[in-house]
Amino acid sequence: MSTLEELKSTIKTLDSLIKSTNREINQYQKRIKQYQDCIDLLNEKKTALSSLKTEYRTIKNDEEAKKKVLINKLKRVISIDEINKSISVMGRTIRIRGTNTKRDFRNAQKVIENAVAQLREMGISSEGLDRLESMNYNRPDLHFPYSVGLNEIIDLKEINSADVEFEKTS
Structure with missing residues (x-):
């Protein structure tokens, strides 16, 4: 049989094991709660x-539908296809020196100028077309026709009627 001291020592050891096991259980429970909180947060974020x-x-589908409507209405006033061809010609020819390329650049730019004039008659301006119209063949370091995209062309603004009259008299 065990002595009283041995029993007390065994009890202390068992108490110590119980305490350490309880501590570990508490740590695991805290981790489980942290993990569950993270899982809940992830689920909220996924939702x-x-x-x-x-x-x-x-919203994107709505934007694309509105853009198509605008393009179709704009095509009744100006030729988007001709403008895209002109941008291509301007972009290609601005990098090449020569009389033919300069003429091609200017001819393409005239298409842009005509489109700008048609829009202005309606009291509308396009920043993209205005940029293309003002590009200079002699400054390929400053002007990049390919940088003007369809979104910039169809970004239309109403022109103040006083501004239109000023331009006509100038």
Whole structure:
């Protein structure tokens, strides 16, 4: 049989094991709660992202539909295809020196100028077309026709009627 001291020592050892096991259990429970909080947060974020993606797709589709309508209406006034061809010619010829290329650049730019004039008659301006119109063949270091995209061309603004009258008299 065990002596009283041995029993007390065994009890102390068991108490110590119980305390350390309880500490470990508490640590694991804290970790489980932290992990669950992270899982919950991830699920919330996934749900929010899914909702935003749906909203993004809806808005993007709406934007594309409106853009198509605008382009179709704009095509009744100016030729988008001719403008795109002119941008291509201007972009290609601005990098090459020569009389033919300068003539080609100017001819392409005249298409742009005609489109600008047609829009101005309607009281509308396009920053993209205005940029293309003002490009200088002799300054390829400053002017990049390819930098003007369709979105910039269809970004239309109403012209103040006083500005139109001033331009006509100038």
